[in-house]
Amino acid sequence: MPEQDPLVERARKIEEATNSRANSVDRRPAWVGGLDRSLKLKGGLLKTYDMFTVILNKLSTVLRLIWWLVRKLFSFVGKIFRWAAYEREDGKVKLQDNGQPIFSGRQFIIRFMGMVASVWLVHIALSAVYFYSTAFEELVYTTGKQEIETGELYQFTGCTSLPCSTALANGKFYQITESWYFPYLVYPEENVFANIPQQDAACFVKGYGLYFRRMKFIHRRLQWYQNIYSVACRPYTEEEKEKAVNSGQVRPVNEESLNSSRNRT
CATH class of the missing domain: 1.20.5 (Single alpha-helices involved in coiled-coils or other helix-helix interfaces)
Incomplete structure (x- = not known):
């Protein structure tokens, strides 16, 4: 059986492709x-x-x-x-x-209130599950704080290790906000926010919320940060100062005390 000419086979394929395009309906x-x-x-x-x-x-x-x-x-x-x-x-x-x-108005009111109560209880149950399943405790080296909404929402930054930089993997953002559930913060500014120094402090925090360390851009884009409801802060230890001094977070010289000593002299 003679071998098929490749040029003929190529021409046949081109013709078939041309015919299929020609036969297609142009709407x-x-x-x-x-x-x-x-x-x-x-x-x-x-x-x-x-x-x-x-x-x-x-x-x-x-x-x-x-x-x-x-x-x-x-x-x-x-x-x-x-x-x-x-x-x-x-x-x-x-x-x-x-x-x-x-x-029946009476039946409608009773059943409507029952549905509202059921939805409310389900919401509380889901909030409790979310709180207890995402609760955490960690040491944070704070770098700054700010007030977002007066009396309601606050944010602060920090790192879970030293040296500290919010641009590194150990940098994190946290928020403090009013919550109707688990726990109940009536005055978040007085209960938590006021206890956080503006910078240069090691704070042991308790909070809740999901956090994806490898996808930090999600938290920053959506402003979705972990919630803090308890904080206790202390000064840096000498070992922590040695680790942090190169990062610029700890000031080796207190400018205010230096100025006051110059004024005295």
Whole structure:
């Protein structure tokens, strides 16, 4: 059997590819191709039209999904309302003489309050699980603190080891905020924030919250930091000063005391 000529085989493949493209249905309006050829854009208008069509298709898909979710939500709310508001007998809704369901205000209030209490208890339970499953204790070398929202939200920075730099892997951000649960901070500024020095202190902190050390950009982008509810601070030890002096966090000379001694002399 003679071997097939590679040139003939290549020509056959090119012809098949050309025919498949020719047989494909072009759903674009005729004016698009005509305008593109008349303006000699070399396919630029066609590419723009195709991209615009793809974007519209994706947008319509998202809108259909949102509409489906809204319909499901309203359907669920409607079922809950019918369950809570209408009287039932043997599992069926009781009807009036005109065929309309019998509304019971007392039943609706009782069941509505019961649902609110159930949701509240579930929320408390989930908050407790989150708190106790993410609770932590660690030593932090603080580098600064700031007030974000007066009386409600505060932040401070620090490191879990020395030398310290928030740009390194040991640098972290923390927040202090009011919390209705576990524990209850009525005055976060007085209870925690005021006990943290502005800088150069070793603080033993207790808090809760998830932290991804290898994905610190997530915390910074979303401003999602671990919550601190207890803090106890002390000065650096001599060994810690030796480790931190090269990082610039510990000032070897107190400028205020130096100025006061000069004034005395």
